[in-house]
Amino acid sequence: MTAAPVIAVRKLTVTFTAGRHVIEAVREVDFEVGDGEVFGLVGESGSGKSTVLRALTGLHEDWRGHLDILGEAQGRRRSKAFHRHVQMVFQDPYSSLHPRHTIDRILAEPLAIHGIPNAAERIEKALVDVGLDRSYRFRFPHQLSGGQRQRVAIARAIILEPRILLLDEPTSALDVSVQAEILNLLSRLKKERGLTMMLVSHNLAVVAHMGDRLAVMRRGEIVERLEVERLRRGEADHPYTRQLLIAAKGYDRQLADTLLE
Amino acid sequence: MTEPLLSIANLRVDFHTETGVVRAVRGVSLDIGRGERVGIVGESGSGKSMTGRAILRLIRPPGVMTAERLAFDGIDLMALPEPAMRHLRGRRIAMVLQDPKYSLNPVMTVGKQLIEAFRTADPALSAKAARTKALDALTAVRIRDAERVFEAYPGALSGGMGQRVMIAMMVALGPDLLIADEPTSALDVTVQMQVLAILDDLVRAQGMGLMFISHDLDLVASFCDRIAVMYAGHVVEECQADALQSARHPYTRGLLAAIPEIDRPRGDLPVLERNPAWAEDSS
Numbered sequence: 001m002t003a004a005p006v007i008a009v010r011k012l013t014v015t016f017t018a019g020r021h022v023i024e025a026v027r028e029v030d031f032e033v034g035d036g037e038v039f040g041l042v043g044e045s046g047s048g049k050s051t052v053l054r055a056l057t058g059l060h061e062d063w064r065g066h067l068d069i070l071g072e073a074q075g076r077r078r079s080k081a082f083h084r085h086v087q088m089v090f091q092d093p094y095s096s097l098h099p100r101h102t103i104d105r106i107l108a109e110p111l112a113i114h115g116i117p118n119a120a121e122r123i124e125k126a127l128v129d130v131g132l133d134r135s136y137r138f139r140f141p142h143q144l145s146g147g148q149r150q151r152v153a154i155a156r157a158i159i160l161e162p163r164i165l166l167l168d169e170p171t172s173a174l175d176v177s178v179q180a181e182i183l184n185l186l187s188r189l190k191k192e193r194g195l196t197m198m199l200v201s202h203n204l205a206v207v208a209h210m211g212d213r214l215a216v217m218r219r220g221e222i223v224e225r226l227e228v229e230r231l232r233r234g235e236a237d238h239p240y241t242r243q244l245l246i247a248a249k250g251y252d253r254q255l256a257d258t259l260l261e
Numbered sequence: 262m263t264e265p266l267l268s269i270a271n272l273r274v275d276f277h278t279e280t281g282v283v284r285a286v287r288g289v290s291l292d293i294g295r296g297e298r299v300g301i302v303g304e305s306g307s308g309k310s311m312t313g314r315a316i317l318r319l320i321r322p323p324g325v326m327t328a329e330r331l332a333f334d335g336i337d338l339m340a341l342p343e344p345a346m347r348h349l350r351g352r353r354i355a356m357v358l359q360d361p362k363y364s365l366n367p368v369m370t371v372g373k374q375l376i377e378a379f380r381t382a383d384p385a386l387s388a389k390a391a392r393t394k395a396l397d398a399l400t401a402v403r404i405r406d407a408e409r410v411f412e413a414y415p416g417a418l419s420g421g422m423g424q425r426v427m428i429a430m431m432v433a434l435g436p437d438l439l440i441a442d443e444p445t446s447a448l449d450v451t452v453q454m455q456v457l458a459i460l461d462d463l464v465r466a467q468g469m470g471l472m473f474i475s476h477d478l479d480l481v482a483s484f485c486d487r488i489a490v491m492y493a494g495h496v497v498e499e500c501q502a503d504a505l506q507s508a509r510h511p512y513t514r515g516l517l518a519a520i521p522e523i524d525r526p527r528g529d530l531p532v533l534e535r536n537p538a539w540a541e542d543s544s
Contacts, residue, residue, distance in 0.1 A: 044449035045420075146305075175304040175476065180519035180530035187529065202449065209521035209530070232524055247450035248523060250483030256458035259451055260403055 004071060005032035006164060006196045007039075007056070012065035014048070014055045025051045027220045028065070038190065038197045040207030040214035040228070042244070047217040049200045053166050056198070057088050070163065084114055087157035091169035093149030097141040103127075103152055104137045110160050126155040131185060147178035151185065158189060165189075167199045171206060183209060204248040208232055216241045265292035266470040267316065267438055270330035274311050277323045285311045285324070287494035293438065296468040300481030300502065303491035304516075309474045312491070313440045316472070317354055318346055334437060352382055355431035359443040361423030365415040371426050372411035375399075378430050398433035399426070402459050421452030425459065432463050438470040439463075446475065457484055478505065478516060490516075493540035512539050 014026035026048040033039040041049040054060040056067065058078035067074040070085055078086075090096040097106055107123045116122065124134050130151040141149055150170065157165055170186070171179040187210065189195060201207050207214050208228050216224045216238065224238040236242050246255045274286035286308040293299045301309045311320070318338060320326045331338040333354060338346065358364050366374055375395035380386050386394070399407035402425040415423055424444060431439060441460065445453040461484070464471050475481050481488055482505040490498045490513045498510035508514055515533035 044451065176478070176516060177304065177519045177533035180521075181532055183521065184529045184532065203521075205521045205523050208523045209525075209527060234524075243451060245523065247454055250479040251454065251457050251461075252483070253458065253461065256454040256461075259455050260458055 003035055005068075006035050006037075006070055007031075007033040007198070008066070008068040009052075009056070010066040010068075012052065012055065012063060012067065014051050014060060014063040016062065025220055026055070026063075029215075029217075029220075029222050031215050031222065031225065033196055033198060036190075036194045036196055037213065038199060038211045040211035041198065041200045041217060042202070042204055042207050042214055043217035044202060046219070048220040049217045050168050052217075053088070053168050053198060053200050057086060057166055058082070059088075080114065084160050085162050086164045086166065087160060087162040088166040088168065089150075089153050089157050089170050092173050093146055093153050094141075094173070096153055097149055099141055102138050102140055103144075106141075106152065107156055107159055110156060114160060116160070122159055126159040129158065129189070130155040131181075145178075146174050147181060150174065150178075150182055154182075154185065154189070158193070161193075162195070164196045164198070167197060169201055170199070172201070172203065179206070186210065204231070204244055216244065264332075264335060266295045266297075266334060267291075267293040267472075268330055268332045269312075269316070269328065272312065272315055272326070272328040272331060274308070274315050274320055274324055274326045277325065285494055286315060286326075289491070289494075289496055291489055291496060291499075293470045293472055295437070295470055296464060297487065298464055298471040298473055298485040300485035300488045301472060301474045301491060302476065302478055302481050302488060304476060307491040308494040309491050310442050311494075313356065313442050313472060313474050316438075316440060317350055317356060351378070351431075351436070352434050353436055354438045354440065355434065355436040356440045356442065357424070357427050357431050357444045360447045361415065361418075361420065361427050362447075364427050365423060367415055369414075370411070371399075371413055371415060371418070375411075375426075375430055375433075379433065382434050394433060398429040401433070402426075402429045403455070404429070419452075420448050421456060424448060424452075424456050428456070428459060428463075432467075432469070435467060436469060438472065440472045440474070442474045443476070444473075445480075446477070453480075478520065482506075497539060510539075511536065 009029060009031050012026060012029045013024055016023045016025055029052060041052060043049045051060065055063045061076050104123060107126055108119050111119045111122060123137060127134055127136060132148060132151050171182050174182060190197060199207055199210055208231055211228045213227050215222045218240055224236065224241045226236060234245060236245055243255060246252050269289055269291045272286055272289040276283040276285060289312050303309045314320060315326045328339055372395055375398060376391040379391045379394050396407045396411060399410055404410050404425055445456050448456060463469055473481060473485055482502050485502045488500055488502050488505055489496045492512050498508055498513050500508055518531040519533055521530060
């Protein structure tokens with residue numbers, strides 16, 4: 001990383017309030033993402049990995065610490081320009097697309113919000129960019145398969161030509177053969193557009209496939225930060241990362257026994 | 262040669278809908294032996310769950326099931342009257358589903374549900390004996406604080422704990438065959454390991470046959486003895502689990518190639534090109 005990081009997070013703590021209880025879902029997390037880098041955030045459910053992403057994109061407001069994105073310190077509310085540069089893709093393409101809007105309307109909305117002209121042309125281009133035929137434009141989400149819907153969600157994210165793509169488990173709801181297609185699509189978009197990406201996933205292999213560096217989260221904290229190349233060589237330092245590495249390869253009786261103790 | 266615990270030949274499940282017949286299972290043939298762990302893998306819509314349900318004869322209209330043979334421990338399940346079939350379900354053939362959240366009654370404590378299940382299976386069982394049996398069952402799936410879990414409502418349990426409760430309920434009756442439909446897919450990897458270890462022990466200790474339905478090829482290959490790969494409602498390939506990497510069918514090979522792996526070189530993942538011929542009936 002030579003240039004200034006595109007995302008710089010310092011001492012980020014994210015809280016949820018339930019009645020009188022305040023839960024710290026993320027505690028004092030630090031990381032940086034360089035321009036054009038793919039940064040993975042790995043962990044099990046409840047580790048806080050998605051919460052980090054939601055705080056970054058402004059979907060969750062109860063946080064403290066420092067968030068610098070594209071050189072600007074971020075506050076509670078994000079500017080319109082911020083959302084033009086930072087877009088998100090969610091896990092479940094069944095619930096992240098409006099069921100009663102056509103693909104055309106789904107893709108037209110971000111353009112209308114940002115007052116971008118030539119909607120029809122851009123929509124067709126976005127569809128082609130994500131590998132969908134123009135004929136999908138006037139269909140409804142229920143007429144599409146899971147993989148096609150995720151392509152629409154990606155089209156919606158890239159139609160504003162953002163610089164940063166935040167991906168929250170983008171392939172976990174998909175079959176492996178469809179996952180491969182979506183990962184290839186994301187790799188291609190990254191290459192063509194020089195996108196910076198944050199990829200949240202419970203799947204180490206997906207992060208190892210896509211990412212440059214990663215952080216492993218557990219119970220709201222980052223337990224280890226490492227280069228993907230080191231992960232691929234099995235050189236993780238933290239015992240938890242090593243457990244995840246073994247578990248990612250399938251059933252392992254020895255590991256299971258230590259976990260049951 | 263001893264007879265397999267479960268023997269299926271040419272099992273079919275058709276759904277008659279307004280727009281035509283949907284053929285969900287199209288001629289599955291499969292045997293499962295005692296103490297054998299057989300993995301059924303395939304992508305969504307391949308018919309693997311329907312196959313599991315059909316063994317328990319849980320296909321509801323408009324679904325219609327037929328089979329040349331569906332024999333469990335020498336019993337012809339196709340010819341079995343419904344009351345006898347009901348007697349078999351839970352006692353001799355049990356099923357664990359993916360998400361304990363939907364399998365357990367949310368407004369009844371875990372203990373009450375276990376007792377209800379055990380006393381339904383054995384009406385002669387006293388309330389006290391059922392309680393002891395329930396606590397033993399929870400301990401058997403390595404729940405340390407069995408008393409607390411016994412008193413808890415399902416909502417207070419984690420996913421892994423809920424799944425252990427489900428397994429405790431199913432295996433306490435000592436079934437000969439357990440059909441586990443994606444039993445660990447909703448769980449974190451480390452919790453998944455624990456649940457699998459428990460199933461592993463039960464298979465070894467009780468000689469239970471296990472039908473393990475999953476979309477996760479690596480998991481099935483490392484956990485099961487034998488694998489059947491399903492595509493478009495039928496088994497396209499069967500092999501020993503440790504020989505999965507040398508699978509021959511282009512569909513299996515395509516699936517294996519599409520999985521990103523930590524120590525595999527990067528670059529684009531090979532995309533599965535589906536051949537319409539794979540969907541054609543084998544029989």
